[in-house]
Amino acid sequence: MSNHINPQKQWLRSVCLSVVIILVVGGITRLTGSGLSMVDWRPIAGILPPITDAQWNEVFEMYRSSPEYQSVNKGMSIDSFKDIFFWEYLHRVMGRIVGLLCLVPYLWFLFRGKLSAGLKLKGLLLLLLVGAQGLMGWYMVKSGLVNVPEVSHYRLASHLGLAFLVFGFGWWMLLDLDKEQDSPSNNNAVSYRPWAIGFLLLLCVQIAYGAFVSGMKAGYGFNTFPMMGDEWKPDGLFGLTPYWKNFVEDKFSVQFIHRWLGTILTIGLIGLGWKAYRDGLLSSLQTRRMKWVIGLVSVQFLLGVSTILLIVEYQVSLPVIHQLVALFLFAALLGWIHSLSSRKFVKAS
Numbered sequence: 001m002s003n004h005i006n007p008q009k010q011w012l013r014s015v016c017l018s019v020v021i022i023l024v025v026g027g028i029t030r031l032t033g034s035g036l037s038m039v040d041w042r043p044i045a046g047i048l049p050p051i052t053d054a055q056w057n058e059v060f061e062m063y064r065s066s067p068e069y070q071s072v073n074k075g076m077s078i079d080s081f082k083d084i085f086f087w088e089y090l091h092r093v094m095g096r097i098v099g100l101l102c103l104v105p106y107l108w109f110l111f112r113g114k115l116s117a118g119l120k121l122k123g124l125l126l127l128l129l130v131g132a133q134g135l136m137g138w139y140m141v142k143s144g145l146v147n148v149p150e151v152s153h154y155r156l157a158s159h160l161g162l163a164f165l166v167f168g169f170g171w172w173m174l175l176d177l178d179k180e181q182d183s184p185s186n187n188n189a190v191s192y193r194p195w196a197i198g199f200l201l202l203l204c205v206q207i208a209y210g211a212f213v214s215g216m217k218a219g220y221g222f223n224t225f226p227m228m229g230d231e232w233k234p235d236g237l238f239g240l241t242p243y244w245k246n247f248v249e250d251k252f253s254v255q256f257i258h259r260w261l262g263t264i265l266t267i268g269l270i271g272l273g274w275k276a277y278r279d280g281l282l283s284s285l286q287t288r289r290m291k292w293v294i295g296l297v298s299v300q301f302l303l304g305v306s307t308i309l310l311i312v313e314y315q316v317s318l319p320v321i322h323q324l325v326a327l328f329l330f331a332a333l334l335g336w337i338h339s340l341s342s343r344k345f346v347k348a349s
Contacts, residue, residue, distance in 0.1 A: 008119065011105040012174040015126070016331075018101050019167040022094040023327055026163070027320040029091045030156075030214065034084035036068045038092065039145055041138045047096060049089055059085070068149035095134055098166075102130050122173050129169060133162040153215025154248075160211045164204070164330055171331055175338045189281040193340040195272050200333050202265055207326055209258040214319065218251035218258075219311045226263075228256065259308070266301040269333075270294055289336040296329040 029035050039062050040046075050056045060078050063069055063085075069076065106123045109115045115123060140155035213219050222228035237253050238246040246253040273294040276282055282290060303325055307318045 006177065007105075008109065008114070009174060009177050011101075011109070012170050012177070014105075015098070015101050015170045016167055016174065018094070018098045019163060019170070020324070020327060022091065022098055023163055023167075024320060024324055025087070025091050025094050026160075027323050028316060029087040031316040031319055032084060032087055033072075034087035035091075035141060035151065036066065036144045036149060037063060037081065037084040037088045038141075039063060039066050041141070043096075043134075046092060056082070066145060066149070067147055068144065072149055092137075095137060099130050099134065102127050119173070122169075126166070126169055126173070129162065129166045133159070133166055136162050151215065153212050156215040157208045157211035161204070161208060164207060164327065167327060168330065168334055171334055172338065175335060188279075189276075189283070189286060190340055192272065192276050192282075193337060196333065196337045196340060199265065199269055199272065200330075200337060202261065202268070203326075203330060203333060206258065206261045206265055207330070209254060209261060210323065210326065212248065212254045213251075213258050216251040216254060218255040219307065219319070221252055222255060223308055223311060225259070225305050225308050228252075228259075259304075262301060262304050266297050269297045283339075286336065286339045289332065289339050292332040293329070293336050296325060296332050300325045300329050 038046075038059075050059050056078060060081050063081060073080075102123075106115075106127060109123075110120065136155070136159045140151050140159045143152040143155050144150055222234070226232075228234050233256070234252070237256055238250070240246045240250050240253075247257065248254070273290050276290055277287070300322070303318070303322045307314075307322050310318060
């Protein structure tokens with residue numbers, strides 16, 4: 001086996017890892033109520049944090065004029081402000097780091113002629129996605145700098161979705177470069193790919209609903225499972241008019257949907273994996289990646305149930321871990337789909 005290090009693969013690994021880190025930091029920022037502590041956006045000058053007392057007083061005065069301070073954190077001390085400022089500042093710095101990790105190596109490879117035509121285009125698209133993610137982040141924050149200091153759950157879901165898209169695009173590029181040795185599989189194994197793609201789309205919907213639950217603080221009611229309180233479907237669910245609003249604006253209807261989408265996704269993926277394993281059509285690589293999907297969706301389901309039951313006691317740690325494992329499941333499912341489409345097949349006997 002060659003020990004040669006592929007610099008393009010190292011680049012994409014660093015991008016994917018940086019997205020994992022910023023996803024964790026972003027989750028903590030959201031759940032500690034730190035996201036609205038910086039009320040301006042300075043892409044260049046904003047890299048420098050306040051250091052002197054005068055600088056801290058300046059940014060604190062800016063925050064004191066914000067709706068969040070006036071209606072939620074009235075009387076907050078500057079020391080408490082520094083705590084929430086830290087997480088939002090770290091989140092923004094991490095965003096710049098992700099951008100630089102995409103841009104600088106891309107330009108270096110480009111000018112040295114180290115990129116194929118396909119990688120040139122894909123790298124450019126990756127850069128555009130990262131830029132869009134930064135703009136969406138500020139657009140999301142702006143939605144909370146108004147009379148009601150709560151960010152739009154639609155914009156929160158878009159911000160999270162773009163993070164997953166950046167990761168997924170970089171991860172797929174890495175999978176294309178990572179030509180892992182594998183045994184041939186039966187050509188009928190490709191029949192699992194449409195099902196896997198369908199479950200990937202369902203997972204994306206589930207991730208969006210997770211953002212809705214977080215943005216609407218819908219997780220702080222009905223902290224029982226599998227029933228919501230004493231009922232499977234409590235009175236008042238899906239009671240908004242027009243009816244479509246129940247799917248995106250009624251917080252407990254949103255929680256109901258998030259619960260059962262997760263259940264369907266878990267049962268469906270385990271069922272698909274069991275069928276694929278029983279049929280014996282998968283190669284060794286496809287089997288390994290399928291097992292990762294089954295293991296992670298099982299862990300994610302248990303984390304989801306635990307978050308419902310224990311959210312009051314673990315308001316930050318459990319949701320952050322739940323979101324992180326969602327990203328790992330997303331990566332595993334992409335990896336399985338990739339292996340189902342890029343391996344050499346042999347005829348069925």
